[in-house]
Amino acid sequence: MKKEKTLLQEFVKGIDEINPVMKQALGLCPTLAVTVSAINGIAMALATTFVLMFSSLMISIIRKLIPSQVRIASYIVIIATFVTIADLVMKAKFPAMSKALGPFVPLIVVNCLILGRAEAFASKNNPLKALFDALGNGAGFLIVLFIMGSIRELFGSRTILGFHILPHSFEPMLIMILPAGAFITLGLLMGFKNAYTERVKRKEREDIVKNYRAVSKLESTNQGL
Amino acid sequence: METITTNPSYKLELSSSPHIHSRWSTKHAMWFVVSALLPSVISAVIFFGIYQLIVIGVSVLFSIITEAAIKKIRKKEITVTDGSAVITGLLLGLVLPPNFSLSATALGAIFSIAVGKEIFGGLGYNIFNPALVGRAFLQAAYPVSMTTWKNPNYAVDTVTSATPLSAFKFDKIFTQTENLFLGNVSGSIGETSAIAILIGGIFLVAIGIVNYRIPLSIILGVVIFGGIFWIIDPYKYPSPLFQLLAGGFLFGTFFMATDWVTSPITSKGMWIYGFCISLIIIMIRLFGGLPEGVMYAILIMNSVVPLINRYTRSRIFGERR
Amino acid sequence: MKIVIRMILTLTIIGVVAGGFLANVAQWANPLIEANKKAETEKAIFLVQPDGKSYQQIKNTNFEIYKVFGENNELVGYSIAHEGNGFQGKIRLMVGVSSDLNKIKQLEILDQVETPGLGTLILEPPFRKQFSDLSTDPKVNLVKGVEPSKPNEIQSITGATISSKAVVEIINKGIEKARILKERGAL
Numbered sequence: 001m002k003k004e005k006t007l008l009q010e011f012v013k014g015i016d017e018i019n020p021v022m023k024q025a026l027g028l029c030p031t032l033a034v035t036v037s038a039i040n041g042i043a044m045a046l047a048t049t050f051v052l053m054f055s056s057l058m059i060s061i062i063r064k065l066i067p068s069q070v071r072i073a074s075y076i077v078i079i080a081t082f083v084t085i086a087d088l089v090m091k092a093k094f095p096a097m098s099k100a101l102g103p104f105v106p107l108i109v110v111n112c113l114i115l116g117r118a119e120a121f122a123s124k125n126n127p128l129k130a131l132f133d134a135l136g137n138g139a140g141f142l143i144v145l146f147i148m149g150s151i152r153e154l155f156g157s158r159t160i161l162g163f164h165i166l167p168h169s170f171e172p173m174l175i176m177i178l179p180a181g182a183f184i185t186l187g188l189l190m191g192f193k194n195a196y197t198e199r200v201k202r203k204e205r206e207d208i209v210k211n212y213r214a215v216s217k218l219e220s221t222n223q224g225l
Numbered sequence: 226m227e228t229i230t231t232n233p234s235y236k237l238e239l240s241s242s243p244h245i246h247s248r249w250s251t252k253h254a255m256w257f258v259v260s261a262l263l264p265s266v267i268s269a270v271i272f273f274g275i276y277q278l279i280v281i282g283v284s285v286l287f288s289i290i291t292e293a294a295i296k297k298i299r300k301k302e303i304t305v306t307d308g309s310a311v312i313t314g315l316l317l318g319l320v321l322p323p324n325f326s327l328s329a330t331a332l333g334a335i336f337s338i339a340v341g342k343e344i345f346g347g348l349g350y351n352i353f354n355p356a357l358v359g360r361a362f363l364q365a366a367y368p369v370s371m372t373t374w375k376n377p378n379y380a381v382d383t384v385t386s387a388t389p390l391s392a393f394k395f396d397k398i399f400t401q402t403e404n405l406f407l408g409n410v411s412g413s414i415g416e417t418s419a420i421a422i423l424i425g426g427i428f429l430v431a432i433g434i435v436n437y438r439i440p441l442s443i444i445l446g447v448v449i450f451g452g453i454f455w456i457i458d459p460y461k462y463p464s465p466l467f468q469l470l471a472g473g474f475l476f477g478t479f480f481m482a483t484d485w486v487t488s489p490i491t492s493k494g495m496w497i498y499g500f501c502i503s504l505i506i507i508m509i510r511l512f513g514g515l516p517e518g519v520m521y522a523i524l525i526m527n528s529v530v531p532l533i534n535r536y537t538r539s540r541i542f543g544e545r546r
Numbered sequence: 547m548k549i550v551i552r553m554i555l556t557l558t559i560i561g562v563v564a565g566g567f568l569a570n571v572a573q574w575a576n577p578l579i580e581a582n583k584k585a586e587t588e589k590a591i592f593l594v595q596p597d598g599k600s601y602q603q604i605k606n607t608n609f610e611i612y613k614v615f616g617e618n619n620e621l622v623g624y625s626i627a628h629e630g631n632g633f634q635g636k637i638r639l640m641v642g643v644s645s646d647l648n649k650i651k652q653l654e655i656l657d658q659v660e661t662p663g664l665g666t667l668i669l670e671p672p673f674r675k676q677f678s679d680l681s682t683d684p685k686v687n688l689v690k691g692v693e694p695s696k697p698n699e700i701q702s703i704t705g706a707t708i709s710s711k712a713v714v715e716i717i718n719k720g721i722e723k724a725r726i727l728k729e730r731g732a733l
Contacts, residue, residue: 070553081564092578174663175365
């Protein structure tokens with residue numbers, strides 16, 4: 001029997017436990033393509049979160065009305081609507097950012113993260129939960145994109161969010177703002193994250209064994225008495 | 226029975242094959258490769274100055290330090306004495322352009338060992354030749370300084386410092402064959418001197434550390450594929466001899482493509498591997514945007530080596546296809 | 547049968563609602579997007595024609611060319627927007643030429659996807675400045691490694707020969723097209 005999660009847990013799990021990029025490995029295309037600078041990463045993540053939030057909410061509200069045979073088609077139409085809105089708003093109000101992100105805003109339509117959450121979560125849970133799940137996943141996405149963007153911007157152009165961090169004597173490593181740098185950064189990030197998770201898990205296991213041993217020892221001495 | 230269990234010298238030893246060991250270990254082979262690279266180091270110093278020795282030294286030093294550090298962090302046995310890190314450092318140092326920055330060299334060496342080798346589990350598990358991974362990284366990270374060449378010390382032509390391949394590709398200027406042979410041309414410090422590479426390479430083939438099939442098939446492939454285009458249009462395409470002597474071809478053929486870990490183990494596989502490398506080299510050199518393609522050709526073929534091994538493995542007698 | 551009707555109904559309703567909603571958003575956004583685009587083009591036109599005060603697009607051509615007028619409504623030259631293949635993708639640029647098409651005033655790169663730090667040097671002043679007051683008769687020529695000696699020569703960027711060449715070729719083609727128009731009397 002699965003334990004019912006609280007709203008806060010639904011939110012937090014998106015950041016760590018089922019982080020869209022690190023754990024589910026979803027939405028890799030924008031993760032790799034737009035993270036040449038931290039600000040691009042943030043903008044992309046915010047646009048994605050906007051779409052994710054509203055489409056999850058919408059799908060969750062009408063989940064009982066949609067016949068299961070046409071559910072994917074319905075989801076795509078709903079997602080595409082919000083993506084088009086995001087794209088139009090960005091083009092109208094933030095033309096420079098829209099140009100920097102290029103085709104990746106319209107491509108949110110096929111971002112598997114959004115369809116994945118719609119199919120796996122929003123279509124099975126109530127709107128409030130779906131909203132928090134979407135927010136959590138969006139936050140997880142934002143954090144990873146920001147970290148990726150910062151690392152790549154730092155080594156590729158010496159800045160983070162436009163502020164100069166590294167001295168001028170540091171020659172920028174062009175590879176970091178090329179696609180190859182995105183793959184290397186993401187691979188290393190995932191590797192370190194997994195290594196860390198493994199370590200925590202191993203420690204927990206060792207603690208359990210230690211506790212068990214201590215308890216059983218205590219019991220045996222008690223019996224001896 | 227009791228004596229066997231109590232006296233360690235009578236302990237029964239259980240081990241899987243191989244049971245017969247060669248008197249040459251990996252360690253010996255690695256140090257032979259290092260000595261085979263010495264002529265190229267000497268030619269680098271002769272043609273590009275004593276500073277190149279420092280670059281090579283930094284590259285070797287940081288390779289060793291990185292390897293030792295990673296082994297230490299991962300709590301594994303420290304195996305730097307097997308010489309593989311030294312070879313990676315030497316190879317990387319020799320394929321860099323003259324007067325390369327020391328900090329970038331160190332970065333390349335760290336990347337070679339850390340990402341090119343240790344991330345896969347260390348020597349024997351790496352997919353790509355670590356030195357070439359490092360060079361590809363530097364090429365992408367610092368494209369300008371990686372293609373800033375310098376004329377050799379005894380240069381005849383002082384106007385341009387373009388490498389023979391880019392001089393041919395972009396300006397249709399031929400370089401004299403004897404200069405190519407000696408190494409008196411601009412290019413990566415260890416790659417220019419054909420004679421120094423041949424001394425080391427033939428030594429390795431002669432003592433059996435390098436299997437003759439790989440260099441032979443690459444050379445034959447370049448002569449055949451390059452020759453076909455040369456016959457079609459000798460003014461547009463360079464002669465096979467030029468293809469053999471120019472750029473990083475010989476160095477790559479003898480020292481990079483023949484890496485034990487990243488080349489096929491079957492004879493048939495070696496021929497396939499060699500011919501494919503030569504085909505990619507010719508394609509990049511004649512039709513690609515870059516003047517030189519040896520590095521990418523070897524890296525591309527490294528990635529399909531497991532596949533080649535799988536499809537060319539010898540079958541058990543009587544086994545059906 | 548019932549389920550089929552329900553499927554059709556659901557999709558139709560979703561489609562209609564989404565379409566209606568989008569139409570409203572587009573109605574609000576489109577004028578703004580148009581204005582942004584226009585402002586961008588205008589900025590580029592006057593950037594390459596420093597004396598320009600007003601402009602007029604020449605119609606019925608297969609490329610973008612603008613007549614630029616000065617303070618007293620006299621013709622000061624043309625701004626030509628043209629695109630072509632760079633190293634990795636399209637390069638789109640705007641070039642301002644004198645009214646006889648024989649001199650380049652300024653060059654502005656509008657869109658490019660060249661290699662960062664190498665091909666993108668075409669955006670930097672050292673390269674672009676070379677095009678100021680450059681003669682286009684005979685057509686612009688690219689030289690490598692040596693200082694330009696003729697009025698129609700510019701120096702290529704080291705390590706980015708292909709990008710430099712592409713820019714020169716795009717300019718030459720654009721001006722050539724403008725010349726043909728001029729011969730026909732369409733300018």
